[in-house]
Amino acid sequence: MTYINELDTPCVIIDLNKLNNNIKDMQRFASKNKVTLRPMIKTHKMPQIANMQIKNGAKGITCAKISEAEVMAKAGIKDIFIAYEIVTEDKIKRLLNLSKKVKLSVAVDSKYGVDMLNKYFKKANNNIDVLIEINTGLNRCGLNNLDEIYSLAEHIMNSSNVYIKGIFTHAGNVYGAKDKNEVNDIGKYEGNFIVKIKEYLETKGIKVDTVSTGSTPTAKISGKIKGVNEIRPGNYVFYDAIQHSLGVIDIGSCSLSVLSTVISKPTEKRAVIDAGSKSLGLDKGAHGISKVKGYGIIKKFSDITIERLSEEHGILSLKNSKIKIGDKVEIVPNHACTVVNLFDYAYLTDGEKILDIFRIEARGMVK
Amino acid sequence: MTYINELDTPCVIIDLNKLNNNIKDMQRFASKNKVTLRPMIKTHKMPQIANMQIKNGAKGITCAKISEAEVMAKAGIKDIFIAYEIVTEDKIKRLLNLSKKVKLSVAVDSKYGVDMLNKYFKKANNNIDVLIEINTGLNRCGLNNLDEIYSLAEHIMNSSNVYIKGIFTHAGNVYGAKDKNEVNDIGKYEGNFIVKIKEYLETKGIKVDTVSTGSTPTAKISGKIKGVNEIRPGNYVFYDAIQHSLGVIDIGSCSLSVLSTVISKPTEKRAVIDAGSKSLGLDKGAHGISKVKGYGIIKKFSDITIERLSEEHGILSLKNSKIKIGDKVEIVPNHACTVVNLFDYAYLTDGEKILDIFRIEARGMVK
Numbered sequence: 244m245t246y247i248n249e250l251d252t253p254c255v256i257i258d259l260n261k262l263n264n265n266i267k268d269m270q271r272f273a274s275k276n277k278v279t280l281r282p283m284i285k286t287h288k289m290p291q292i293a294n295m296q297i298k299n300g301a302k303g304i305t306c307a308k309i310s311e312a313e314v315m316a317k318a319g320i321k322d323i324f325i326a327y328e329i330v331t332e333d334k335i336k337r338l339l340n341l342s343k344k345v346k347l348s349v350a351v352d353s354k355y356g357v358d359m360l361n362k363y364f365k366k367a368n369n370n371i372d373v374l375i376e377i378n379t380g381l382n383r384c385g386l387n388n389l390d391e392i393y394s395l396a397e398h399i400m401n402s403s404n405v406y407i408k409g410i411f412t413h414a415g416n417v418y419g420a421k422d423k424n425e426v427n428d429i430g431k432y433e434g435n436f437i438v439k440i441k442e443y444l445e446t447k448g449i450k451v452d453t454v455s456t457g458s459t460p461t462a463k464i465s466g467k468i469k470g471v472n473e474i475r476p477g478n479y480v481f482y483d484a485i486q487h488s489l490g491v492i493d494i495g496s497c498s499l500s501v502l503s504t505v506i507s508k509p510t511e512k513r514a515v516i517d518a519g520s521k522s523l524g525l526d527k528g529a530h531g532i533s534k535v536k537g538y539g540i541i542k543k544f545s546d547i548t549i550e551r552l553s554e555e556h557g558i559l560s561l562k563n564s565k566i567k568i569g570d571k572v573e574i575v576p577n578h579a580c581t582v583v584n585l586f587d588y589a590y591l592t593d594g595e596k597i598l599d600i601f602r603i604e605a606r607g608m609v610k
Numbered sequence: 611m612t613y614i615n616e617l618d619t620p621c622v623i624i625d626l627n628k629l630n631n632n633i634k635d636m637q638r639f640a641s642k643n644k645v646t647l648r649p650m651i652k653t654h655k656m657p658q659i660a661n662m663q664i665k666n667g668a669k670g671i672t673c674a675k676i677s678e679a680e681v682m683a684k685a686g687i688k689d690i691f692i693a694y695e696i697v698t699e700d701k702i703k704r705l706l707n708l709s710k711k712v713k714l715s716v717a718v719d720s721k722y723g724v725d726m727l728n729k730y731f732k733k734a735n736n737n738i739d740v741l742i743e744i745n746t747g748l749n750r751c752g753l754n755n756l757d758e759i760y761s762l763a764e765h766i767m768n769s770s771n772v773y774i775k776g777i778f779t780h781a782g783n784v785y786g787a788k789d790k791n792e793v794n795d796i797g798k799y800e801g802n803f804i805v806k807i808k809e810y811l812e813t814k815g816i817k818v819d820t821v822s823t824g825s826t827p828t829a830k831i832s833g834k835i836k837g838v839n840e841i842r843p844g845n846y847v848f849y850d851a852i853q854h855s856l857g858v859i860d861i862g863s864c865s866l867s868v869l870s871t872v873i874s875k876p877t878e879k880r881a882v883i884d885a886g887s888k889s890l891g892l893d894k895g896a897h898g899i900s901k902v903k904g905y906g907i908i909k910k911f912s913d914i915t916i917e918r919l920s921e922e923h924g925i926l927s928l929k930n931s932k933i934k935i936g937d938k939v940e941i942v943p944n945h946a947c948t949v950v951n952l953f954d955y956a957y958l959t960d961g962e963k964i965l966d967i968f969r970i971e972a973r974g975m976v977k
Contacts, residue, residue, distance in 0.1 A: 251700045253976055307921065330935055331618075331936060356873075356935065376874075382876075382925070383874075383925055384882050386876060506695040508720065509719060515750055517694075517976075520893070521948065522976050526887070554947060558750055568697055568723065569722065584952070585976070586976075607954055
């Protein structure tokens with residue numbers, strides 16, 4: 244197997260040059276602005292890409308789930324932040340194990356969570372660094388009330404085996420932005436609000452080392468705000484049609500695509516490809532907000548829309564395209580992070596030639 | 611590990627009694643109405659469940675992709691229909707291999723596809739049974755013009771190594787039905803239209819053995835129409851919130867759920883669970899048509915809505931529920947078929963106790 248056009252479909256292909264460029268570009272921003280880059284690896288789930296990020300200067304990584312962190316630790320990553328509330332006995336015991344192997348920190352946003360961590364780390368005569376999650380508009384996890392944040396910080400200070408390392412936020416609400424200006428506003432709010440929290444906590448005598456922000460659209464905005472010292476973008480390694488729709492990048496920066504084959508053309512206006520929701524995902528916006536058109540952008544066929552998906556079929560609406568049964572198409576998916584999680588491996592290419600195959604080791608790691 | 615409440619989350623649990631009841635109930639219908647039951651296994655992707663269906667009387671199975679069929683053949687299933695157009699050299703060579711191990715048939719809807727099959731099966735001195743896909747309203751693959759269908763049938767008759775076994779359709783458009791009456795109308799149309807095609811082809815001297823219909827909502831409707839002799843429902847083994855929203859079943863018949871844990875409760879009106887789009891899927895209707903409310907039905911908490919999903923978070927909007935961090939919830943997902951494809955294994959239970967673990971062998975088999 245040497246060339247893309249010989250690959251069986253559907254499959255994931257990644258342009259290595261574009262991937263490298265994306266990694267280097269974000270690292271350049273971080274280095275220039277003297278913020279730590281701690282990329283979220285839920286996007287790629289591949290130890291090889293995490294290691295590329297580290298080699299380029301990332302201090303450590305961020306994971307969404309402990310099972311992802313376990314895969315990355317096994318692959319040699321030494322500094323991991325789990326940006327997720329771990330509140331159950333089973334998982335805290337796994338945290339304990341992991342904390343013996345890597346420099347580990349974890350999210351908290353409740354006294355219940357702090358108490359659970361403290362109970363099991365104390366029992367094991369060990370301790371754990373935590374970052375308080377701050378809500379800057381996503382309205383998911385995290386706190387935004389100053390008194391509540393201080394009260395939680397104080398609670399941590401009074402817990403024998405849990406230590407405050409800092410505060411973090413993720414302005415995922417940016418995926419609902421109308422345009423680039425709104426992206427900018429959200430990024431600024433993200434940075435300014437979390438810095439305000441840091442300053443407030445410090446007036447109360449609580450030291451806050453890490454002040455961490457950054458989705459892919461906001462990383463280069465909040466990352467410039469004085470007081471922010473860490474950014475955690477994830478999607479930037481690949482980018483996708485949603486990032487493009489937000490004006491974050493040109494479509495040419497997207498390094499990941501799904502290769503698919505036309506399997507049916509029942510009418511002149513309709514063709515069907517072998518990639519459906521089990522290959523392209525149903526995302527139309529990262530947090531359920533619809534901005535994109537259809538279910539991905541077909542390269543070289545800008546007049547074709549991926550109108551509908553069933554599980555194994557993508558229904559294309561055609562205008563004048565001369566596409567025919569047996570043709571292969573390359574699709575930039577709407578949301579690269581969820582696509583990667585549907586596949587077991589990805590082909591690394593130089594555009595045409597297959598250079599390597601990366602196993603998606605942390606695929607399905609939702610625990 | 612013995613009881614559901616000891617399971618780490620998110621995970622998939624299947625109630626074995628309900629699963630058995632669903633399998634037996636559909637088989638009873640098929641036996642009583644003297645139609646072959648050839649269930650679509652893309653729903654469960656588990657050889658054990660396919661074998662349960664066969665043991666209960668299913669004649670063979672239906673697969674969406676050849677990679678699924680390969681998994682099922684390896685597990686001992688002997689009669690497989692791939693309800694998908696196979697049009698490329700790579701995949702036809704795999705078809706050839708598979709055809710040496712099992713009784714195999716495959717979908718066609720184009721002369722191009724027939725020619726490709728004929729080319730490689732002829733070269734290998736082998737032959738293959740095909741079913742022509744008929745479009746009864748889903749407007750995906752398949753033909754609905756009588757002349758075109760006859761022309762394709764004639765083309766098959768003139769192909770040395772490809773044999774017509776019959777015709778099939780899938781009325782997936784039923785997932786856009788407004789109510790039970792419309793489900794009924796769509797099922798009747800599905801059955802009547804395909805029988806009309808059979809009769810037309812037979813007046814032209816083309817013998818049509820198999821006349822196959824049936825989604826889960828329409829199987830018991832089109833399966834009663836004289837002339838239809840096979841049904842291929844898939845989802846019925848589990849059912850889900852979409853089937854419930856169509857009035858196909860009571861929620862109590864749903865055998866599959868996702869177990870999840872509350873990890874955050876930032877306000878009295880909002881809690882967050884550890885299951886997001888990577889565990890529950892984003893489906894709101896099987897072919898993109900929205901009918902359900904939220905992203906699944908939480909058992910025992912009918913006043914809670916799963917309002918939004920990000921990848922690893924489900925955002926719950928609460929009314930008066932006393933749900934708290936650390937609580938576990940059982941969720942009937944909107945679309946069971948896509949949920950199963952996100953997990954590596956499922957726990958079989960008697961409601962409370964874990965009886966067995968089934969590996970989801972065909973998970974990710976999209977090729």
